[in-house]
Structures are given as C-alpha cells and as structure tokens.
Amino acid sequence: MIHNNRDLSILRINRWLGINENPDGDTQLRAGEAAEMRNFRITQEGNLQLRPGMRAVQKSRAWSGEIRGIWHGRVGGESSCVFAAGGALWLYDFDEGEAKGILAPDIELTDAPTTFFGFSDKLYILNGHEYLEWDGSLPPEGGAVPVEGYRPLIQVATSPDGGGTQLEQINKLTGQRRLHISPDGAARVFRLPERGLKSIDYVRDLAQGRDLAQAEFTHNLPNGTVSFNTVPVRGVNTFEIGYSVTVNFRAQVEAMRFCEFFNGGQDNRVFIYGDGTNKAFYTGIGSDGAPRADYFPDLNELDAGAANTPITGLIRHNDHLAVFKSDSAYSVRHGTVNLEDGRVIPAFYLNTVNRAIGNLAYGQVELIQNSPRTLFASAVYEWTSGAFTDDERQSRLISRRAHATLSKMNLAEATTFDDNEQQEYYIIEGGAAVIHSYATDTWFVYRDFDVTHMLRAGGRLYGTTKGGDIVHISRRYYNDDGRAINALWRSGAMSFDRDWQRKYISRLFVTMKPEPRSSITAAIRTNRNGETITRAISQGLATFSDAIFRHWSFGVYRQPQTRRFRKKAKKLTFMQLAFESSTDWSTATILAANVRLMYAGDVRG
Numbered sequence: 001m002i003h004n005n006r007d008l009s010i011l012r013i014n015r016w017l018g019i020n021e022n023p024d025g026d027t028q029l030r031a032g033e034a035a036e037m038r039n040f041r042i043t044q045e046g047n048l049q050l051r052p053g054m055r056a057v058q059k060s061r062a063w064s065g066e067i068r069g070i071w072h073g074r075v076g077g078e079s080s081c082v083f084a085a086g087g088a089l090w091l092y093d094f095d096e097g098e099a100k101g102i103l104a105p106d107i108e109l110t111d112a113p114t115t116f117f118g119f120s121d122k123l124y125i126l127n128g129h130e131y132l133e134w135d136g137s138l139p140p141e142g143g144a145v146p147v148e149g150y151r152p153l154i155q156v157a158t159s160p161d162g163g164g165t166q167l168e169q170i171n172k173l174t175g176q177r178r179l180h181i182s183p184d185g186a187a188r189v190f191r192l193p194e195r196g197l198k199s200i201d202y203v204r205d206l207a208q209g210r211d212l213a214q215a216e217f218t219h220n221l222p223n224g225t226v227s228f229n230t231v232p233v234r235g236v237n238t239f240e241i242g243y244s245v246t247v248n249f250r251a252q253v254e255a256m257r258f259c260e261f262f263n264g265g266q267d268n269r270v271f272i273y274g275d276g277t278n279k280a281f282y283t284g285i286g287s288d289g290a291p292r293a294d295y296f297p298d299l300n301e302l303d304a305g306a307a308n309t310p311i312t313g314l315i316r317h318n319d320h321l322a323v324f325k326s327d328s329a330y331s332v333r334h335g336t337v338n339l340e341d342g343r344v345i346p347a348f349y350l351n352t353v354n355r356a357i358g359n360l361a362y363g364q365v366e367l368i369q370n371s372p373r374t375l376f377a378s379a380v381y382e383w384t385s386g387a388f389t390d391d392e393r394q395s396r397l398i399s400r401r402a403h404a405t406l407s408k409m410n411l412a413e414a415t416t417f418d419d420n421e422q423q424e425y426y427i428i429e430g431g432a433a434v435i436h437s438y439a440t441d442t443w444f445v446y447r448d449f450d451v452t453h454m455l456r457a458g459g460r461l462y463g464t465t466k467g468g469d470i471v472h473i474s475r476r477y478y479n480d481d482g483r484a485i486n487a488l489w490r491s492g493a494m495s496f497d498r499d500w501q502r503k504y505i506s507r508l509f510v511t512m513k514p515e516p517r518s519s520i521t522a523a524i525r526t527n528r529n530g531e532t533i534t535r536a537i538s539q540g541l542a543t544f545s546d547a548i549f550r551h552w553s554f555g556v557y558r559q560p561q562t563r564r565f566r567k568k569a570k571k572l573t574f575m576q577l578a579f580e581s582s583t584d585w586s587t588a589t590i591l592a593a594n595v596r597l598m599y600a601g602d603v604r605g
Contacts, residue, residue: 018442076136
C-alpha cells in the first residue's frame with residue numbers, strides 16, 4: 001500500500017503476497033509481491049519467513065541410492081512407516097531412529113518407483129513389477145510377500161455334466177478357481193467348466209467340514225473331471241472343488257504403479273493404473289461380501305478414451321472418480337449392468353470432461369480443499385466441483401504467478417505433496433520446490449531443496465533425499481544438515497506511481513518477530529548505477545537452550561520490534577527492496593516493512 005501527499009510518500013507492506021513472475025516485467029507488481037523469491041515462505045498469517053531447514057534422522061546404510069517411495073499409516077494394528085530403497089522394503093521407527101528390513105526371505109523386489117496403500121489392516125505395494133502385501137509381521141517368520149490372490153467361487157449348483165450358475169469372475173492375479181457341486185445321488189464323475197487343468201487342489205465336503213483324502217477321489221486334468229470313489233449323496237452345493245489352470249493374467253496387475261479408492265459413495269474398491277496404457281483395473285467383492293485388494297475380476301477393466309494416450313491420474317471427487325490422461329480428463333460414475341445370463345454386476349460409466357487439458361505426472365493428482373489439481377503444460381490446473389458432473393468448463397490455470405519457474409521444471413517427473421496441516425501444496429523436481437500456500441493464495445520457491453518425497457507423521461514433516469536419507473524438515477534447524485540456506489526476497493522496481501520524478505529515500509523501517517537467532521540483511525537497490533545500500537538487522541531473543549555466543553543477543557522482550565534503516569538513497573527513479581540471508585545459524589520472520597521517501601524534481605533526459 002502506498003500513501004502519497006505532494007512531497008511525501010510511504011510504502012507500507014504489512015502483508016506479503018509471494019512471488020509474481022510477471023512476463024511483462026516487475027514494474028507493475030503490488031506492494032508485498034516479489035519479483036524474485038527463493039527460500040522464503042509465506043506463513044498462514046501472511047508474514048515473510050525464512051524456510052525451515054532439515055536434518056537427517058536416518059542415513060542410507062544398508063541400502064544404496066534413492067528412496068523410491070515412503071508411506072505412513074496403520075498395519076496390523078500398529079502405526080508404521082515403510083519405505084522402498086535398494087531393492088528392499090524397510091520399516092522405520094521414528095522414536096528409535098532405526099530402519100529394519102521387512103521383505104520376507106527369498107523374495108525379490110525391483111528397485112523402482114513404489115506406491116503403498118493400506119487396505120483391510122494390511123499394506124499393499126505396487127511398483128510396476130511386483131504386487132506385494134505386508135501384514136505387520138517381521139522376517140524370518142513373516143514379512144512382505146507377493147499377493148497370492150483370492151480364489152474366486154466361479155460357479156455354484158454345478159451338476160455332473162458341468163452346468164451350473166455362474167457366480168464370480170476369474171481373478172487376474174491367479175489361475176486358482178473353486179466351485180460348488182450339487183450331486184444327484186447317481187453320478188460319480190463331475191465335469192468342471194474348464195479343461196487342460198494344472199491341478200486339482202482339494203475336494204471339500206462342506207456338509208462335514210473336511211477335505212477329502214487323495215484316496216477318496218481321482219481326476220483327469222486334460223479332460224477336467226473329478227471322479228468320486230463312492231457316489232456322493234444327493235444335495236445342493238454340498239462339495240467344493242478347488243482347482244488351478246495354467247494361464248493367468250497376473251503380469252497385467254503387476255505392471256500397474258498407482259492406485260485410488262472408489263465405489264460410488266464408498267471407498268471399498270481399489271483402482272490401479274499406470275502401466276502406460278489407457279486401462280485401469282478395479283477390485284471385486286468376495287463371495288462373503290467383503291471388499292478385497294487381492295481380487296481383480298477379469299471383466300473389471302476401465303478403458304479411458306483413445307488407446308494411444310495413458311491414464312496418468314485417478315482421484316475420487318465427491319461421488320465421482322476423476323480420470324486424467326496426458327491430454328484429457330474424464331469422470332466415472334458408479335452403476336450396474338445386466339448380463340445375458342441374468343446376473344447384475346457393478347459397472348462404471350465414463351464421461352468426457354475436457355479434451356484439451358489433462359495431467360502429465362503419473363500418480364501426482366492432489367485433492368486440495370475438495371478440488372483436484374493436475375500438472376499440465378508447465379502449469380497447475382484446478383478442477384472445481386462442477387467439472388466432474390455436467391459442466392465441462394470448470395478447469396482454471398492457477399499458477400501464472402510462478403510460471404517462469406514451473407516452465408523450467410520437468411513436470412512429467414515431478415512429485416506433488418499436500419501438507420494439509422500447513423495448507424501448502426508442493427511441486428518438487430530437480431532440487432527445487434514450487435509451493436502454493438492455499439491458506440493465503442501465495443506462491444513461493446525453495447531452491448537447493450534436496451527432497452524427492454514428503455510425508456507427515458506424528459505432526460512432523462519429513463522428506464527423503466536423492467541420496468537415500470530420511471530428513472526432518474523443521475524451523476528447529478537453521479541449515480540443511482550443515483549447508484547454509486541462501487535466501488532472497490526482492491520486490492519489483494517501484495516508482496511510487498511517479499516514474500517521471502526523482503525521489504529521496506529517507507527511512508526504512510523493518511518489523512520482525514523476536515525469536516532465537518533472528519537476523520536478516522535488508523537492502524535498498526536503486527536505478528542510479530545499480531546503487532545498493534544494505535544493513536544487517538537482528539531481532540534475536542535470548543535463550544541459553546539455543547545459544548551461539550558469537551551471535552549473542554540480549555533481547556528478552558517477546559513483542560514485535562521495529563528497526564530503523566537510516567542510510568539515505570538520493571535522486572532515484574525506481575527502487576527495489578530486498579531481504580537476504582546466507583547463513584547456517586539464523587532465521588527470520590518479517591512482519592512488516594515501511595519505506596518513507598520525498599519527491600524532488602522531474603527526471604532529466
């Protein structure tokens with residue numbers, strides 16, 4: 001805000017507005033907007049603050065290279081943090097600062113980007129090569145193992161000639177099947193629905209609750225028959241036969257890399273995607289009515305649009321599933337379909353939402369305040385509530401103020417993260433993070449930010465590094481594991497609405513929050529031969545628990561304090577205000593800045 005009279009002007013910045021990379025230059029920026037901003041953040045109260053530092057809490061030792069995915073949640077009734085690195089799975093204890101392997105003996109895991117999701121008190125792992133599950137048990141007796149797959153009950157009331165009532169679809173994950181037979185009291189031989197079997201796994205007497213011994217029946221695998229030694233008593237669904245075939249479609253499931261939960265108004269089906277095609281598979285419900293993550297019925301496929309562009313993101317939005325491809329967007333609603341045999345099965349219906357805008361980064365769609373966000377064409381798009389019902393116009397570009405930085409990032413390889421506690425949305429790639437504070441609608445940039453994935457656990461913010469470390473990100477740390485944080489906030493070129501007049505800067509006032517090790521360098525830069533006037537400003541708070549005596553402060557007053565900048569700048573037309581820090585020991589929270597100046601004569605040619 002600028003207050004003018006005939007001879008005096010006061011620039012007042014009491015709310016900081018983040019970065020604005022205006023393509024037409026920085027002379028039109030509002031007071032509080034930055035033309036250049038790195039390693040500063042905007043707090044939820046609208047103040048300017050040095051970004052938090054980071055400290056490694058777990059160094060890469062037993063594994064080498066990057067952590068490929070990390071997750072925190074409950075498994076087997078216990079709170080757990082699990083990550084993938086070095087071709088293995090690790091359980092990390094934040095209290096003990098210890099990581100231990102949880103992959104079962106003799107199980108291999110490809111070192112690839114990994115997605116985790118919790119379902120029915122188990123943890124499931126997808127990486128485009130394997131599909132594993134972990135129940136919370138530890139090796140050597142337990143550990144994470146490949147998902148075996150649910151054995152579906154494909155047919156009931158099966159007669160000796162093989163006819164019966166179809167019930168469940170076959171499972172892509174496994175060649176195992178089961179069926180219930182209804183003896184007629186005369187036949188000993190029962191034909192199964194398939195031939196060329198791999199094995200007959202068991203025959204179970206459901207009435208007696210026991211498995212028949214091998215001596216009580218014979219089988220013919222090529223013909224697909226089971227023969228009882230004695231004629232079974234007439235009954236309905238009194239025996240269950242479990243068998244296996246030689247062919248399954250497990251590789252299709254294992255090729256998927258990401259997941260989302262959806263089932264209309266509920267979240268009890270798992271949709272998986274990310275194999276580079278336009279397909280997604282979704283799980284089924286078992287014969288006992290329970291949802292399962294190990295059952296992918298053969299017909300449970302979703303094809304989204306043209307086959308030559310892949311599905312890159314799924315996210316549940318109200319009672320619809322938002323589907324994003326690299327060049328388009330769709331919505332899915334839940335329904336049913338009637339089959340020719342009279343069965344009614346769940347179905348999902350696809351509608352086109354947008355044929356020009358989609359999402360580039362696999363698995364990086366975030367739901368921010370109930371609006372999906374996608375990365376597309378060097379920008380962030382937000383999709384409002386109407387977009388996935390009947391209105392195709394509800395997508396808007398929200399990242400224009402950070403466009404220059406985003407355009408230099410490879411958004412197809414970016415990782416996103418929603419820090420809901422701080423209401424900050426992160427886009428991370430190549431050692432940089434572009435952050436949107438949706439609490440204040442401001443954008444800012446972190447540089448030299450060696451983080452690849454982020455998560456919150458126990459109220460704390462953590463990240464993983466490219467070198468394989470787990471780091472704690474907090475304002476408790478004034479550096480990045482000993483490395484100084486180089487920070488700059490620079491305003492646009494300000495003429496105070498009078499670009500035809502010369503000015504004299506008479507005073508700069510900076511208000512800071514008192515806190516331990518609070519220090520910043522303020523600078524005034526003018527258009528007169530690049531003149532720069534700087535001053536170090538401190539507002540430290542005395543505390544022996546966090547003292548560095550070479551930078552000691554005797555400040556004990558906890559109310560905000562204003563510091564006056566007395567040096568003058570003369571005969572300028574444009575002025576830039578800047579704040580800088582490049583230490584490994586300080587922090588700063590700037591509440592306000594005021595610049596007082598006087599006008600002189602007109603600019604001379």
